Amino acid sequence: MAKADSKKKIHDIIFEADTPTGRFFDIVLFAAIILSVIIVLLDSVEGLHEKYGEWFLIVEWGLTILFTLEYILRIYTVNHPWKYIFSFYGIIDFLAIIPTYLSLFLVGSHYLVVIRILRLLRIFRVLKLMRFVGAAETLSKAFSSSRAKIIVFLEVIITIVVIIGSIMYLIEGPENGFTNIPVSIYWAVVTITTVGYGDIAPHTIAGQTLASLLMIVGYSIIAVPTGIITTEMVLKSKMNKRRKNTQSCQNCNYSEHDDDAKYCKKCGEEL
Numbered sequence: 001m002a003k004a005d006s007k008k009k010i011h012d013i014i015f016e017a018d019t020p021t022g023r024f025f026d027i028v029l030f031a032a033i034i035l036s037v038i039i040v041l042l043d044s045v046e047g048l049h050e051k052y053g054e055w056f057l058i059v060e061w062g063l064t065i066l067f068t069l070e071y072i073l074r075i076y077t078v079n080h081p082w083k084y085i086f087s088f089y090g091i092i093d094f095l096a097i098i099p100t101y102l103s104l105f106l107v108g109s110h111y112l113v114v115i116r117i118l119r120l121l122r123i124f125r126v127l128k129l130m131r132f133v134g135a136a137e138t139l140s141k142a143f144s145s146s147r148a149k150i151i152v153f154l155e156v157i158i159t160i161v162v163i164i165g166s167i168m169y170l171i172e173g174p175e176n177g178f179t180n181i182p183v184s185i186y187w188a189v190v191t192i193t194t195v196g197y198g199d200i201a202p203h204t205i206a207g208q209t210l211a212s213l214l215m216i217v218g219y220s221i222i223a224v225p226t227g228i229i230t231t232e233m234v235l236k237s238k239m240n241k242r243r244k245n246t247q248s249c250q251n252c253n254y255s256e257h258d259d260d261a262k263y264c265k266k267c268g269e270e271l
Helices: 002-015 020-043 046-077 081-085 088-102 109-130 135-145 147-172 181-192 205-239
Strands: none
Touching (some): 002 020, 020 046, 020 109, 046 081, 046 109, 081 088, 088 109, 135 147, 135 205, 147 181
16 A cells, blocks of 8 residues: 555656646756757757767766656556557657667767657646646647648648649759759749748749749748638637646546546546
């Protein structure tokens, strides 16, 4: 019983942010993540690497060991470890620690620890305590509900750039830089997104006219996905007005419970 209580207490500290200790743990974790990312960025600067490289390495390994212990504790405190390991956050937590160990075999791979910045997504759990309730959930549901519309939109865009790219290949030809259809499609993507690198440009009047039309289409297209997602966010925010906390179910890891919830709405486990 004492072991189970200890396990539950550690779980509450690591996975929840409603308690002072849980919130303190998250704040310390965020600070460690930010420090780790900053060290990697500074270590990539040649002058700083030559002068402080050894110190950077020591701190990085210290933080990696800390994150590894935290990852092990997360696995230990849940009832079904594999559910956590293969969950969204579980995969991110694993990717956050593996690059440093890979650096023992692959030179330079430790720079991939910038992936750790993804762990800052957990900050939404703390923000809920600051009245930013349900923001992450609303955004996630908006993207999910917009999925079909976004896919159709992308299909239309792909169709346009393939057709325009092929036409530009016929109009301009290799002599003007459009050496093949894939290159021409690349130009169409750059143009319709209004990026305009300028590495390839049409030289004929017909090509320039087509490019101008594509640019105008690009400006009108930019607003489409924004409008789709914004509409869904408004709808979801109206449907998601109940206050939620950061209680995490020890059995299934679900963490979007109402403040008055006594049991997990997903698996029925007592909270």
